[in-house]
Amino acid sequence: MKKQLSILFAAAMLTAASCQKPEIDAVESIEAGATNPDWAEASHSNNVAPDYTTVFPQDKVNTLEITMTAQEWKTIQTDMAAKFGNAFGARANAGPGGGPPGGGGPGGGGGTTFSTEDPDYVALPMKFNGKTWTKVGFRLKGNSSLSSAWSSGIYKLPFRLNFDKFEDDYPEIKNQRMYGFQELSFSPAFNDYSLIREKAASDIFRLAGVPAAQTAFYQVYIDFGSGKQYCGVYTMVEVIDDTMVESQFGDGEGNIYKPESTFQTFVQSQFEKKNNKTEADYSDAQAFVTALNASNRSTDAATWRTNLEKVFNVDHFLKYLAVNNTIINWDAYGAMAHNYYLYRAPTGQFTWIPWDHNESMTTTGRNAVSLGMTEVSTAWPLIRYVANDPVYYAQYKQYVKDFSENVFTTSRMNELFDRYTTLISPYVIGPNATETGKYSYLSGSASFTSALPSLKSHVANRQTAVTTFLK
Numbered sequence: 001m002k003k004q005l006s007i008l009f010a011a012a013m014l015t016a017a018s019c020q021k022p023e024i025d026a027v028e029s030i031e032a033g034a035t036n037p038d039w040a041e042a043s044h045s046n047n048v049a050p051d052y053t054t055v056f057p058q059d060k061v062n063t064l065e066i067t068m069t070a071q072e073w074k075t076i077q078t079d080m081a082a083k084f085g086n087a088f089g090a091r092a093n094a095g096p097g098g099g100p101p102g103g104g105g106p107g108g109g110g111g112t113t114f115s116t117e118d119p120d121y122v123a124l125p126m127k128f129n130g131k132t133w134t135k136v137g138f139r140l141k142g143n144s145s146l147s148s149a150w151s152s153g154i155y156k157l158p159f160r161l162n163f164d165k166f167e168d169d170y171p172e173i174k175n176q177r178m179y180g181f182q183e184l185s186f187s188p189a190f191n192d193y194s195l196i197r198e199k200a201a202s203d204i205f206r207l208a209g210v211p212a213a214q215t216a217f218y219q220v221y222i223d224f225g226s227g228k229q230y231c232g233v234y235t236m237v238e239v240i241d242d243t244m245v246e247s248q249f250g251d252g253e254g255n256i257y258k259p260e261s262t263f264q265t266f267v268q269s270q271f272e273k274k275n276n277k278t279e280a281d282y283s284d285a286q287a288f289v290t291a292l293n294a295s296n297r298s299t300d301a302a303t304w305r306t307n308l309e310k311v312f313n314v315d316h317f318l319k320y321l322a323v324n325n326t327i328i329n330w331d332a333y334g335a336m337a338h339n340y341y342l343y344r345a346p347t348g349q350f351t352w353i354p355w356d357h358n359e360s361m362t363t364t365g366r367n368a369v370s371l372g373m374t375e376v377s378t379a380w381p382l383i384r385y386v387a388n389d390p391v392y393y394a395q396y397k398q399y400v401k402d403f404s405e406n407v408f409t410t411s412r413m414n415e416l417f418d419r420y421t422t423l424i425s426p427y428v429i430g431p432n433a434t435e436t437g438k439y440s441y442l443s444g445s446a447s448f449t450s451a452l453p454s455l456k457s458h459v460a461n462r463q464t465a466v467t468t469f470l471k
Helices: 002-018 026-035 070-084 144-152 197-207 240-249 283-292 301-311 314-327 381-388 390-406 410-428 445-449 451-470
Strands: 062-067 122-128 131-140 159-162 183-187 215-223 228-238 256-259 271-273 340-344 350-354
Touching: 062 228, 070 122, 070 144, 197 215, 197 228, 197 314, 197 410, 215 410, 228 240, 228 410, 240 256, 240 340, 240 350, 283 301, 283 340, 283 350, 283 381, 301 314, 301 390, 314 350, 314 381, 314 390, 314 451, 381 390, 390 451, 410 445, 410 451, 445 451
Parallel strands: 062 215
Antiparallel strands: 062 122, 122 131, 131 159, 159 183, 183 228, 215 228, 256 271, 256 340, 340 350
16 A cells, blocks of 8 residues: 555656646656665756756766676677777787777877767666766767777777667656756867876867857776776766757757768758758758859958858857867867857857867867968868858957957966866876876876976967967
8 A cells, every 4th residue: 555655656747747738647757766765856857957067066076987798898899899890909919008009199190980970879877976877878979089999999988978879669758857968078188198188178269259059077997798997087968969069059950960071062962950850951050151252252252251150150150269279179170070069049040169189288280270271171161161261260360369368368278277187187197096007098197287388388378379470
């Protein structure tokens, strides 16, 4: 009788909550609670708004634990070998310790040419600060970061979580969330001995008025089937099409694309839709590419600007360019035809959203877009054409000046870098949680401690470059 009353009480409480958001019903909630004693409405259901304070704290390092069996790890390896051509650790003995050859330290490259197909998800249990989530979708992610780590046998792999990926197979996790988040991305600080660039760059963009994903530091433990291993400090990154667009733009209904395009011509396959996937309408993306490349650009610049601004937020892009070119971020449009999103706001304009910043604020010997952008060819028309236009170029220069004087100052950046380094140091080189060997990209504690002065010097050097550019 007592058990029946408990079930009826739980059902009543969940029914009341469902009046606000009915996507998950009481029976499923009770089933989830029965199979997972850590299940709670606030932490596991989709009846709550994203809890940024809990999931993305700015003053502490959360703990994440992922457990897989030896067979599940073998399944991941088989899938990766089939899609990407080589076994885990195929180059592991080509270089020493924690610094994989060509990939572990700044300036390194990937180990193989990877497929454009995503790795498969597997359903795994996960703990966040000791609380358990079941059947969470886990998959590896990334391009050069994944390629290098995989080929070199480094277990600090980039990955992604999807909390209700397997809800069709396991109805008890229908609409499962982690404090309101459905998907989360984890960056292992590949090519970044400081381990803070991904987070710092995202914060810098937002400080400059350019929306970017929220980030937070996590210490990550993974059991690959033979015992829990410490895989070091990761930066957890908010997924653009999950919560970021709605949170920062106030509306997530417009099309969100993750293109692989230079915008020279419109190719539908280069514009991956992240939402509204059942609608085969790409006319907005096509209209943007058409307006950008219109022939009147050189004959009637005013009309060209007017038509382009109808479909693309040029002013926002100029502000993004000012930030990106000042801090130096080679792994972006202008060098790579990826690592950005386009969101079509209710106004009808596309807005540029930056993505993937672990290799920002460093000089790697690779070609990055300069402050003057004079070296950029028409192979990258969005940069070349706005840089050629006197009106846009003048506004861009003003944004460079504003950014360097108000955001990217040595004092402000030094404070930011010091704060983040102090926050994560106990989990990088601390006595109880040290990144080491094949579970880190660091070759030792010195590689971490020497990275902070280098990062500070980079800011000072960029200030000098800006002064020269603006003369």
